[in-house]
Amino acid sequence: MLFTGGMMMLTGGATVVHHRPARIICLGSRTIQNNNSGDQLRDQLDQLQFEADNTRAKANKARQRLLRLSEAAEKLQRQAAICVQSGKENDARDLLYQKKKTMQTLEKTKSRIELLDELSKKLIEAISLRERQLVGTVALDLDTEKEEVDSPVRVVSPSSEDPQNDSSDTSDDQQLQDSKDNIPIEHETENQVPIKLSTHGIQSIDSNNNLASSLTGLTSYEDFLDHVDKKLNEIEDEVSTAVKFSTLILERDERPKNMKVQQLMEILGAVQHVRERIAVMMPTEQIYKLTGNGFDACSLIHKYKAAG
Structure with missing residues (x-):
């Protein structure tokens, strides 16, 4: 039994040629990119939702504290009035001072509630924006899958008609790589010139156009x-x-x-x-x-x- 290149020679004179299974090459890079973008949007949406929940919880706690401070201020006011009627002016003065400090804390709590409400509003707007972007990405995924179904798929298999032309593993892999590089991504219709798609090129053109438009004037x-x-x-x-x-x-x-x-x-x-x-x-x-x-x-x- 002798081995020669990609062939195996039996002692009886018969020749067995090894063949690799056919390889199917298809392009789904755009789908992968869209999926990655969708995953990033979902992560951002989850983070924004978490921040919004925390902000609402802090605002609710601040409102409860504001209610307690208001009740405490009213109670101090009533106690001070009773002390004045009883002739305890020093006690009334201390109670009024405590009420003043309580009112200052109350005003700070009001400002905190306003800022938390404003932050919550901004977070809700950001969540709404991310949701719209996610819906657009999902719709783009559906369109991309439909386009890839119609895109050409090439099956590359080694030639088996002439055993003498069967090369080694290295040359076969190089030929397969060359064939893969030459596969175009294109949409062909009757009486139209094929249009090659390049996502990176389109993004670069859009970026340059945005920069040029911002510097106009x-x-x-x-x-x-x-x-x-x-x-x-x-x-x-x-x-x-x-x-x-x-x-x-x-x-x-x-x-x-x-x-x-x-x-x-x-x-x-x-x-x-x-x-x-x-x-x-x-x-x-x-x-x-x-x-x-x-x-x-x-x-x-x-x-x-x-x-x-």
């Missing part, structure tokens, strides 16, 4: 600086809002230890520093445009550090 260097400042202003508003919520939600002794809050403070300071540099570069008549609008984040930082 910028005719000078000052306009470009103004455009950059507006984008930084939006970022500053978002980071400032996050810091503001963090200072109210976290306990006072937890604020200096929270690494995420410290990182937000550093980002906020860096953005404000860049905006200050832009304000110096801009002409005098446009400085008000840079500083006259936007969230007053500096005061929030000083307030947070003082509270910590």
Whole structure:
């Protein structure tokens, strides 16, 4: 018995040729990408729902505390009135002082409830947006599956007619790889030129078009600086809002230890520093445009550090 390349020679003169099973090549990369996108949206949706539930729970606890503080303030007021009628002015003065401190705590609780309600509203809007995106992704998955059913599928099998042309494993694998690279993704209809689809190319074109459209109308260097400042202003508003919520939600002794809050403070300071540099570069008549609008984040930082 002799072995030669991909053939086996028997001593009796018979020749047995080894054949690999046919390989089916199909392309489903777009389906995989859509599935990954859908999984990411589901994870984000679950996280947003979790945050929304926590925010609602904190708001409900704050409302219960507000009710207790209101009852305590009324009780202190009645006790102070009784002490005044009884001639116990010192006791009445102490009770009124306690009522004043209770009212201050009550006002802080009201502000906390308002901020928690605002945060809950933002989270609900974000959840609604993610749900719409997830529905669109699922619809796109269905369209992609329908397109892939109609896309061409090629079956590649080695030639078995001439045993002398059967090459080794390395050459067969290389030929199969070359055939795989040459398979086009295309939709063919009668009397139409095949159109090759490239998801990466389409995304690159869309990104370039969005960048070009955002810079349309910028005719000078000052306009470009103004455009950059507006984008930084939006970022500053978002980071400032996050810091503001963090200072109210976290306990006072937890604020200096929270690494995420410290990182937000550093980002906020860096953005404000860049905006200050832009304000110096801009002409005098446009400085008000840079500083006259936007969230007053500096005061929030000083307030947070003082509270910590």
